[in-house]
Amino acid sequence: MPVPFTTLADFAGRLADLPAPDTGAIAAAEARNGQLTKPPGALGRLEELAIWYAGWRGDPRPSLEAPQIVVFAGNHGIAARGVSAFPADVTVQMVANFEAGGAAINQLARAYGATMGVVALELDQPTADFTAGPAMSEAEAVAALGAGWEAVDPAADLFIAGEMGIANTTAAAAIAAALCGGRGVDWAGRGTGVDAAGLELKAAVIDAGLAANAGALAGQPLEVLRCLGGREIAAIAGAIAAARSHRIPVILDGFIATSAAAVLHAAAPGALDHALAGHRSAESAHGRLLDHLGLSPLLDLDMRLGEGTGAAMALGVLRGAVACHSGMATFAEAGVSDG
Numbered sequence: 001m002p003v004p005f006t007t008l009a010d011f012a013g014r015l016a017d018l019p020a021p022d023t024g025a026i027a028a029a030e031a032r033n034g035q036l037t038k039p040p041g042a043l044g045r046l047e048e049l050a051i052w053y054a055g056w057r058g059d060p061r062p063s064l065e066a067p068q069i070v071v072f073a074g075n076h077g078i079a080a081r082g083v084s085a086f087p088a089d090v091t092v093q094m095v096a097n098f099e100a101g102g103a104a105i106n107q108l109a110r111a112y113g114a115t116m117g118v119v120a121l122e123l124d125q126p127t128a129d130f131t132a133g134p135a136m137s138e139a140e141a142v143a144a145l146g147a148g149w150e151a152v153d154p155a156a157d158l159f160i161a162g163e164m165g166i167a168n169t170t171a172a173a174a175i176a177a178a179l180c181g182g183r184g185v186d187w188a189g190r191g192t193g194v195d196a197a198g199l200e201l202k203a204a205v206i207d208a209g210l211a212a213n214a215g216a217l218a219g220q221p222l223e224v225l226r227c228l229g230g231r232e233i234a235a236i237a238g239a240i241a242a243a244r245s246h247r248i249p250v251i252l253d254g255f256i257a258t259s260a261a262a263v264l265h266a267a268a269p270g271a272l273d274h275a276l277a278g279h280r281s282a283e284s285a286h287g288r289l290l291d292h293l294g295l296s297p298l299l300d301l302d303m304r305l306g307e308g309t310g311a312a313m314a315l316g317v318l319r320g321a322v323a324c325h326s327g328m329a330t331f332a333e334a335g336v337s338d339g
């Protein structure tokens with residue numbers, strides 16, 4: 001899909017003009033839900049999910065046939081500070097693994113019938129170390145937002161953005177601190193499995209990043225993304241916005257994907273109305289970030305892999321919700337007494 005912005009201000013303008021769900025489809029889906037052969041409310045949250053999906057697809061009896069998963073990969077200058085349990089080379093190595101079909105997300109995409117693509121973002125050019133200044137120039141941030149925007153297939157009927165980037169839990173935590181308040185210690189987690197000393201180091205790196213970029217951060221969510229984010233995080237923000245422009249519902253993955261979503265929420269309240277939280281990651285601050293966004297995760301499976309894996313598991317739940325809503329008989333059709 002062609003990229004309709006060339007500056008961060010343009011992108012902010014797109015966020016100010018987002019489509020709403022189809023209220024007629026929501027009303028008709030609610031009416032249908034009330035006639036299906038089950039006690040009222042007996043499918044619990046599945047009912048709310050199916051009605052939400054119907055609204056965004058503009059169809060009171062929708063199908064979910066073309067889910068798309070894209071994994072965005074980026075490298076981070078702060079990786080050189082030792083904030084991850086793994087070396088930065090793992091990012092490019094995992095991209096090869098995604099392309100060969102050997103990663104967890106490849107298996108889950110197949111299991112739940114989604115297409116799966118990988119977008120590697122300038123892996124040989126890590127972002128700048130944000131403890132010394134902005135991670136990205138405006139041109140770099142816009143290019144990454146645009147790569148995410150372009151990756152969304154307008155024909156998809158559900159979108160999941162996954163990510164891969166050694167050190168990106170530190171970037172995500174810095175974004176969360178800048179947007180929600182607090183310090184490094186409040187948002188740093190174990191990521192790929194750092195020890196207690198690693199956790200302390202992460203908190204210090206986040207604090208240094210907040211201090212080094214303080215001038216740019218105040219009240220400017222897209223500046224937070226540029227100064228503290230990574231290319232894959234910016235690409236996820238661009239992809240979530242592109243999906244919204246096509247009324248394609250989104251399932252958010254873990255802590256890093258949610259930090260990208262949080263930037264959109266801060267820039268334009270309501271920008272995440274087409275997104276649901278797929279799961280709560282075991283990354284310690286993820287639950288708090290979801291609370292800040294007013295999102296209630298569908299699953300809590302102690303996962304902390306990223307790649308889109310938690311969201312892919314939730315796709316199975318959404319598929320079930322839509323199948324029941326659109327496939328069940330009504331009381332009248334089935335000749336069942338409706339009490």
Ligand SMILES: O=C(O)c1ccc[n+]([C@@H]2O[C@H](COP(=O)([O-])O)[C@@H](O)[C@H]2O)c1
Nearest residue numbers: 084165167168169191192254255281306
């Ligand atoms: O999705 C999550 O919540 C999540 C939590 C912890 C780690 N990860 C993944 O692990 C990598 C980042 O961890 P780290 O320790 O290098 O910052 C990155 O590739 C993420 O996909 C992902």
Ligand SMILES: Cc1cc2nc[nH]c2cc1C
Nearest residue numbers: 086090164192305306307
């Ligand atoms: C092996 C490995 C796989 C991953 N997938 C997402 N993040 C990851 C981090 C590591 C270290």
